[in-house]
Amino acid sequence: xxxxxxxxxxxxxxxxIAGGSYAGLSAALNLLDLCEGxxxxxxxxxxxxxxxxxFTGKLTRRIPVEITIVDERDGYYHxxxxxxxxxxxxxAAKAWVNFKNVPALQDPSIKVTQGSIESVDCxxxxxxxxxxxxxxxxxxxxxxxxxxxxxxxxxxxxPQSLTRETYLAETAGNIESCQDSVIVIGGGAVxxxxxxxxxxxxxxTRVTLVHSxxxxxxxxxxxxxxxxxxxxxxxxxxxxLVLGQRVAYYAERNSCPESNLTLHTDDNIPSVCCPGRRGxxxxxxxxxxxxxxxxFAIGDVARWSGIKRCGGAMHMGHHAAHNIYQELxxxxxxxxxxxxxxxxxxxxxxxxxxxxxxxxxRKAISYVAEQGVKQGEEVLQxxxxxDLGWSICWNYMKLGDKNLxxxxxxxxxxxxxxxxxxxxxxxxxxxxxxxGERVAVSEVVAAVA
Numbered sequence: 001x002x003x004x005x006x007x008x009x010x011x012x013x014x015x016x017i018a019g020g021s022y023a024g025l026s027a028a029l030n031l032l033d034l035c036e037g038x039x040x041x042x043x044x045x046x047x048x049x050x051x052x053x054x055f056t057g058k059l060t061r062r063i064p065v066e067i068t069i070v071d072e073r074d075g076y077y078h079x080x081x082x083x084x085x086x087x088x089x090x091x092a093a094k095a096w097v098n099f100k101n102v103p104a105l106q107d108p109s110i111k112v113t114q115g116s117i118e119s120v121d122c123x124x125x126x127x128x129x130x131x132x133x134x135x136x137x138x139x140x141x142x143x144x145x146x147x148x149x150x151x152x153x154x155x156x157x158x159p160q161s162l163t164r165e166t167y168l169a170e171t172a173g174n175i176e177s178c179q180d181s182v183i184v185i186g187g188g189a190v191x192x193x194x195x196x197x198x199x200x201x202x203x204x205t206r207v208t209l210v211h212s213x214x215x216x217x218x219x220x221x222x223x224x225x226x227x228x229x230x231x232x233x234x235x236x237x238x239x240x241l242v243l244g245q246r247v248a249y250y251a252e253r254n255s256c257p258e259s260n261l262t263l264h265t266d267d268n269i270p271s272v273c274c275p276g277r278r279g280x281x282x283x284x285x286x287x288x289x290x291x292x293x294x295x296f297a298i299g300d301v302a303r304w305s306g307i308k309r310c311g312g313a314m315h316m317g318h319h320a321a322h323n324i325y326q327e328l329x330x331x332x333x334x335x336x337x338x339x340x341x342x343x344x345x346x347x348x349x350x351x352x353x354x355x356x357x358x359x360x361x362r363k364a365i366s367y368v369a370e371q372g373v374k375q376g377e378e379v380l381q382x383x384x385x386x387d388l389g390w391s392i393c394w395n396y397m398k399l400g401d402k403n404l405x406x407x408x409x410x411x412x413x414x415x416x417x418x419x420x421x422x423x424x425x426x427x428x429x430x431x432x433x434x435x436g437e438r439v440a441v442s443e444v445v446a447a448v449a
Contacts, residue, residue, distance in 0.1 A: 304349065
């Protein structure tokens with residue numbers, strides 16, 4: 001099926017986004033900014049004048065768009081905060097915000113639907129959605145599709161609940177189980193952070209982290225210097241370590257005499273994005289599906305280099321939004337001049353180098369190739385703040401801001417995107433070195449978050 005054409009005006013372009021986490025929300029909100037005539041929130045320095053058709057006055061900045069976000073959950077969940085949500089009722093309540101309570105999503109051009117995408121017909125540009133509220137199925141026609149479904153990770157890596165109400169009950173039950181002792185199985189990033197946060201919030205609880213290898217984070221493409229430095233931080237946080245041992249048997253929750261809670265943290269499988277495509281989606285540097293125009297994959301579900309992180313997911317969301325907007329502008333050019341053949345000015349994704357930030361109790365440890373390994377309380381504040389990155393991500397995506405009309409000083413990019421003054425300067429220096437040339441803020445967050 002050919003994509004419909006549009007000159008100026010006309011019916012809104014229909015964009016369907018599967019997934020309402022870091023990648024999906026970043027794509028939706030940056031695209032909305034562009035289509036409403038504002039620089040994208042991840043790049044305040046963007047200039048519409050750099051688009052020839054806009055600069056010459058042939059087109060207005062604004063493009064009508066209808067963005068539909070489909071997510072299994074009824075709210076935005078801060079996945080990075082899962083280790084703390086498992087240990088603190090107060091934080092658990094903060095980590096999940098119903099979509100209806102996210103100010104940035106309260107826009108006539110955005111619709112959020114709680115449901116699951118059962119199938120996608122890339123040729124016909126149709127998707128079948130199973131709606132959770134009514135238990136019925138609905139077919140949606142779209143012009144652009146963005147897969148941002150992430151990975152299906154088991155409990156306790158992410159909560160399995162689909163509503164905030166049941167999620168709070170789920171985490172409360174876990175917290176109540178963390179009384180005497182807890183065994184965390186799996187020494188990847190999630191396992192380390194989960195064990196450390198449990199011990200931090202509940203210092204009287206005996207927390208043991210079991211990992212089958214001699215080094216923590218053994219599966220990650222990180223230097224030995226970083227991996228060797230993690231274990232001492234874990235022990236310093238009060239967590240007991242058992243390395244080089246496999247768990248041959250474990251009992252169900254509350255039935256094991258050695259521990260009243262056992263948590264597995266290492267298993268994850270790619271989410272199902274499209275029928276017959278179980279696993280990661282192969283993408284081009286422009287984030288298009290390989291072999292399918294007008295279809296994009298972003299975030300964890302995309303097959304791309306680097307460690308899966310929320311910063312990379314948000315960065316991809318921004319790129320996808322930019323590239324879709326470029327295609328929409330190109331579609332609207334009247335085909336009577338040479339510039340009708342102008343190709344969209346795509347942003348292309350660079351390879352993601354191995355980068356990580358790991359919260360370990362009251363400290364954090366980070367690795368960026370140019371800067372090496374850093375650790376300490378100051379690293380925790382720079383990379384996670386006081387709430388395991390909740391405020392950093394919320395503010396970076398501007399989820400608490402209502403969308404303003406073009407002409408507002410903030411939306412024209414005349415003031416810096418607020419990431420916290422000195423903290424952002426340190427983040428920039430971490431990537432570029434002192435006095436280095438400033439890069440786009442989305443590049444910085446992609447590197448360190």
